[in-house]
Amino acid sequence: MSRRQGRGSTGTGRPAVVPAGPYEAPPLVREDVPGTLLVDFHGEDNRKRSYDFSTLPLPGWRPLLARSFALRTGYSGDARTLESARHAWTAVQNWARFLDTLALPPATPQHLTRAHVDAYNDRTDAAPRTRHAMMMELRTQFADPQLKGELPSEAHDAFNRRLRKPEAASVGGYSSGELERLTAAARADTARITRRLRDSEDLLRRYREAPDRLGEEDRSRGEMLAAMAAGGVVPELSGRLNVRLPQRVALASQLFMTWRDLAPLFILLMIVTERNGETIKELPVRHRVLEDRAVELTVVKRRRGTKRWFETVTWEIGPKSRELHTAGGLYLLLLELTARSRACCDASTAIAIWRDGHRAKVVGRDEHWAPFEQNLGLGSAMELSGWAAGRPKPVLADPPPKKKKGTDPPPPRPLRITFNQIKTSADARRTRQLGGHLPSSAKSNTAQTLYRNYLKADEPTREWAAEVVSEALVDAEQAAAEAHERAIARRGGSPKVLPEATTAQQLQEDGLPPEIARKLADGQLDTAWTACEDHDHNPETGKPCGDSFLDCFHCGNCLVTPTHLPRLLSLLDSLGTLRHRMSEDDWWKRYGPVWVAIERDILTKFSPAEVARERAKPLPDAMLDLVEAPWEHP
Known part of the structure; x- marks a missing residue:
């Protein structure tokens, strides 16, 4: 064998160091004495153990189970720690003992049928999560390419069924x-x-x-x-x-x-x-x-x-x-x-x-x-x-809430402590400290695993998140209201709402010039959802208006009568639908000021009964596509 070692021992035209003489890999399964089948495990965590397959029932199954286990836990397998090897061994033992309890057990793997696999999957002597884990482990072991043809095709197909993992009981953290x-x-x-x-x-x-x-x-x-x-x-x-x-x-x-x-x-x-x-x-x-x-x-x-x-x-x-x-x-x-x-x-x-x-x-x-x-x-x-x-001073849980008014709360009880709850609490605390940003909060798990397995069931985190979301919504609504106020200050005031006027005479009594009142009553001034008093003179520029229809809600030329109420309600519904399809930030930036104008400046001028009566009727198309064309996007 070459004596070269370290840097410079290999290179172009220089052969790599190889062992002297032929090399034979150790056998997957040892047979020290006739009748024994041993599989040696040496894991990545440096833990070792030998598994004796001669102790299993059904001798005709032992060679296959020993090979499948050896491939699963060997150097090229996926079960490379002692705990995962134990899980694989438990599945093998569980499978062999189950087959041995059948009235007519399959003596060899070639006698296995779909009915045998179905019976194992449907047994009632184990919890659903245990059955799922055992089926998944056996499926993995028997699927190794080196075992192809060892089991009948119908049995392979039965193991490869769709397995629905039972939902785990969610464990929350501590307050x-x-x-x-x-x-x-x-x-x-x-x-x-x-x-x-x-x-x-x-x-x-x-x-x-x-x-x-x-x-x-x-x-x-x-x-x-x-x-x-x-x-x-x-x-x-x-x-x-x-x-x-x-x-x-x-x-x-x-x-x-x-x-x-x-x-x-x-x-x-x-x-x-x-x-x-x-x-x-x-x-x-x-x-x-x-x-x-x-x-x-x-x-x-x-x-x-x-x-x-x-x-x-x-x-x-x-x-x-x-x-x-x-x-x-x-x-x-x-x-x-x-x-x-x-x-x-x-x-x-x-x-x-x-x-x-x-x-x-x-x-x-x-x-x-x-x-x-x-x-x-x-x-x-x-x-x-x-x-x-x-402890001399026990660690106590938070007292439960009072069940009835005037009664004393039950005495505090010692805190129940588990590994999962400690980990959940630590993850929840870190997530709160980082403002709820899951990708940054994920430390030893992915963001998806962090949320699904730790934060989703944590009640203190949900309460904190609800509080944060509520505060964010309040801030977003306040920002939208301020944007609306700035716009109406530039554009001649907020819309003129005439909640009880529909005819030209009523509109004139509310202060509109006769010509404007007549055109408004006839619908000649209608835009997408409201009406415009003077389209030729934008209050901000003094020129013909070319702004988006969404800007009408921040303009002093905007007119609203009861005839516009159905279209306004339809627009609100469409904005609500868009809110579920967009990020909150984008929705509030684009549609928040409009939502504030309608909710605060327009609908409040109509009675709740009138709004409810219009909502009970079929609403017209919101025609939101009028402002969703590419040229309308900011």
Whole structure:
């Protein structure tokens, strides 16, 4: 094999380095002893596991299921983390066990029929979302090109049916007050944990440097800390388990983080970094500090698509006094607090703790472990809600509204805490801070996913959005009204509305010259929706008017009588339809002043009964195309 390495080892006319001798890829499926079928998994997250297919029922199915699983989880497959491999394995187990329960199970894949697949899809012993997930996984596995012809065509067709994903129950976030209380509690408890461990480290340092300078109590405690620090072993205590276990945990917690310390630190990490729980579980040890100002590391974000699980992030460190407020400072603090346990268990992830080994049947240094290196599902064991309720000052939810007047509201209850609600609340807060602009607010998801999975169901966000929209509409209407006022100031005043005059005599009594009154009554002055008193003299220019018909509503020459009311109502309806087809900004700029003029200056001069009577009748065509020609657009 060539010894050339690094830059310059390849180039034009220079062959690439290749292994010496023939290369054979390892088999997809191992058969160590006759009758066993093993598939080895080594994921992109560096987790490993072997799956034994000889434990499945229906021996005739085992070779196909082993191959499909190996292709799905292999180097060219899409399931490249241990969690996704577990999901694929669960689907395979579920499928084999279901077939084994049938009265006449298909002994081999070639015996599979559409009826078998239909029965699996329609079974009632699983939730709709579970059935959908299992069907999608099996469809993906059996669709691999290397398995073509392994299943009958009718069975393939049954797997490839259209599958409608059940709607997930929407989970909203916390109110602003709830999030503030949760953040304050998590930060206070994290600060307490930090002080506890740093005080112990300081005592240990002073004991090692000059034990004679310590008092008797500190020297005794320093000796105990030095013994635990040397080997990472927490001394065994005598007595009953339920008595010695809390004492031993308290002893270990003087130097190591324990399981009960995880909840507040984990919650604060999610809030400050604005990342989901799975990403926090897999925070790496490996990182790079950039000029003491930021820390750079690669985080895992699952469910982002094939081979897109890893993302390099840069988090601000900030001053030491603000380490609980910045993502980089909190990450470095996590590494500091878990350093001793991580060294004992040789963990590659940032979270490592000590736990009593009674249940796991481990002792000594093996009591240190990285809980999420092998099993991400342990997050539920942190009991986040239990931490919130069990604090000396519990984290409380907002009180529910009063059901009846004069009754006292029910007492506040402890806040229920879940990963989804923390992530939703953090995303909602960031979205509000950025003014609701979803593309800018999307951090670890697309804008569509951010809205659909997090913000859509969040009641505080909906309330905020409704408030923002209401304020924006008020501002837009006010701007349109001001534009209308400026226009009528230039064009001789607002339209003349004659709500009770239809004949020439009535129009003259309202102050119109006889000739104008006669032409107006005969309809000779009508324009698109109103009438014009003097088309030959534009109030602004003094010349024949060539303005848009929409400008008539800001002109002193505009005349409105009851005969124009149906056309005006039809125009309003058409403007309302256009509002759903255009952006709010564009609609208010082009049609807002007209809408304000009609609603405020014209319709208010007619009685509500008269307007309602005209609306009950068929309205004429709005003729909005008269102003929608290209030359009419600004």
